[in-house]
Amino acid sequence: MKRYFHSELEDIKNKLILIGEKTNEAARLSTQAFLESDIEKAHTTLELDDSIDELEKEIAHACERYITLRSPVSSDVRLILVAITASHDFERAADEAHNIAKKTKKILSRDGHVKQLTSIEEMSRLACIMVQDAILCLIEEDMGMARSIIERDKAIDRLNLANYKMLTSQEMREEIDDTTRFETILISKSIERIADHAKNLAEEVIYLLTGE
Secondary structure (H helix, E strand, O other), X not given: OOOOOOHHHHXXXXXXXXXXXXXXXXXXXXXXXXXXXXXXXXXHHHHHHHHHHHHHHHHHHHHHHHHHHOOOOHHHHHHHHHHHHHHHHHHHHHHHHHHHHHHHHHHHHHHOOOOOOHXXXXXXXXXXXXXXXXXXXXXXXXXXXXXXXXXXXXHHHHHHHHHHHHHOOHHHHHHOOHHHHHHXXXXXXXXXXXXXXXXXXXXXXXXXXXXX
């Protein structure tokens, strides 16, 4: 379904797409920094955070201005509400990418490299695809894709649980020091939260289209 946008609504929509793209880039770079032991990608992720925070503020201000100056119909009110909550979800997902980058830097400064964990790599790939699809879902207002994103979140949850069990096993206790294991558990949890925010975005698209 395509909707008509006033210029103000079009601007809000464009900013929402931009914050989504920046967040997706932050998620991709932060997980690559961890998986590839790449300190430069960690630095780039941290640098993205300020621009994402600023975009969230711009979207909130534009939404408040539109409500104040216009008399929006019910469908436009839903769009404004979705824009506010979606931009916040993107910003929170970017915060998780920020956390991954910071913990990756700590691990690299201490250990020199990151121990490769297949489950982390797979859940990173799936989470980044979910964020990308969440952006497309918002652009296309695609109900089917929204429901697909929600369903895919379960796989991320399972992988996060598997990572926790692996990292707290006796074998890993003997192989990796406690600080690195704890930080890696938190990195896995941050990836899981990025996927949660993508799921939230999908739910917001459903609300936009159905009012439920």
